[in-house]
Amino acid sequence: MASVKLTKVEKAYGAVKVLHGIDLDIGQGEFIVFVGPSGCGKSTLLRVIAGLEDITGGTLEIDGKVVNSMSPKERGIAMVFQSYALYPHMTVYENMAFGLKLDKSADKSEVEKRVREAARILQIEPYLDRLPKALSGGQRQRVAIGRAITRDPKVFLFDEPLSNLDAALRVATRIEIARLHEKMSDTTMIYVTHDQVEAMTLADKIVVLNKGHVEQVGSPIELYESPDNLFVARFIGSPAMNILPATLSRGEGGTHAKLPGGNSVALPFAIEAGQEGRGHLGVRPEDLSIASGETAPFIGEVTLVEHLGEVTLLYVDLGQGGDEPLVAKLNGSSNVKRGETVKLEARAEALRLFDEDGKAIRPASMRQAA
């Protein structure tokens, strides 16, 4: 019902184009997260959907109706802002009721009922008579969410709602938002963040944006397992996927990727003739482990060791000059020391290939599935 459909949506400020023809299909009740680095256009895209910014090209449909020229209210959306945007001179109750009170269709008892219900869900009932300045950051954000709930929106928009909260509160509020999504299962939610943990944990579907383009749309696991290109590969996952330049060639039983150091790894699927030559090999830090045998594809000197308790991060200089170090994430605490030479290996299935332009090269079976 409350599906959101974007067709070639463009946004330009004068001559500067911020969104370049975004196509997106969002189903009812889905939780969609827009992620991307700062300046990628994710917030602009959200504001375009909200109706706070005009669309300069393409169409936006909500519920199958083109809403390009409709006001935020007519679109049936509600939005939670990064800065909370509460009315500073109104109490919590007034903040939540303000939009409803002026709506002729809702009578007073109905307004009261809705506000109380939202306050109950968010556990802000004790603060209804307080002014926003007497609340903590987390409470303020809950009020902002409550204000959005009372509007009973078709589409619920979040613009980096957790980025002004401290780390502990961020996790707690994140879980609350996930619960809220379960309760309001018919409501479509669109959430903007630059924090990939938020994206991975909350989203049904993640939209990775870069410079006003959609790089990839998919479930969190899809993006993690099978990034479409180098940008998504680097953006999803922490620490980021290691990308090494490689020369790709077809060989017996699969593909060989030759690394600059002379070592070569074999992948268990065949590439096409046109994909031979220069490319990239990607391997996630968590897929690397200390090699058991005499030889290993990744050999280098450890330049830095970070002990995080549950994992140990090794920064390994592969001796290829200039490049970023290879990062390996080992379980538990490792006794590898700085200056030592380590041999690392990864399972063949964990390796990812990209062509020279950064597009993923996938096994034929996966290509068909995608």
Added chain:
Amino acid sequence: MTNVTIGAPPTDKAMAAEKRPATRSKLSRQRLRSAWIFLTPMLIVLALVAGWPLVETIYYSFTNASLSNIAGAEWVGLRNYYEYVDYGDGEGEYFGLFFDSQWWNAVWNTVYYSAISVSIETVLGLVFALVLNAEFKGRSFVRAAVLIPWAIPTIVSAKMWAWMMNDQFGILNDMLMTVGLISAPVAWTANPDTAMWAVIIVDVWKTTPFMALLILAGLQMVPGDVYEAAKIDGIHPVEVFWKVTLPLIRPAILVAVIFRALDALRVFDLIYVLTPNNTDTKTMSVFAQENLFQFDKFAYGSAASTFLFLVIAMITLLYIKVAKLDLGGGR
């Protein structure tokens, strides 16, 4: 923004600090000393230029001082304010400032002028501020242009307007007669019906920019995201103005109004230049100046000045109380 928790139980740290007064007091004594070092020059200057003249004025209001004989002033008690002269035959008369109809006329003129001009300036200033706060081409130019009347010295603008309002050669009469709004020239600054309004018009012209500037500063403090939230809430712009903008800039408006009211209550130069010797526009300050320096009734003028001071002080205190103005800066 800081969150102050009132009545919070003392923390362990604070209790520990209380037990060690020696180290704390040394630091606070040092701070106190530097505060006094910075404050003293200003306090001395204030005492010299504001405190001393005020005390002198109040003192002379209880004497029989005249301009020619200030040094020989003698104490006469309340005689300048209130005196009953018994004519001996059972009849008598009250004298003094409290029974001077000219003085009460001046008080009324002042209050009337202040109330009307400050009200008009507030409304117009708010409109100007809203316009200047909007985004449009050439905004900085308009902002500067609007301030010009405020930048012109009062004497100059009063004289300028006096010429424009001149009954024989004034451009105002010429324009109104050309358009056909009036049939005969009006002596704007002399006519009892128009004199006060002439003064008010010039004052509004001159000080609306000041009002606009102060309110504009208040408008710029309103966070923009609140307006976006209102847009999402689907609130009509007119409603947003009354329910969001106005309450949020209320402190700025209240401060601007008190600034202007204090100025208006002691208005002198504009009236002295634009409508000299006109009882219809004579204000408390003009009354005091006349008695002090023109009528050689220095003591009586001092009494008027003292009374003026009391009236302004009372109106200010009343205003602060009624408007619940927080001059402490707490938000």
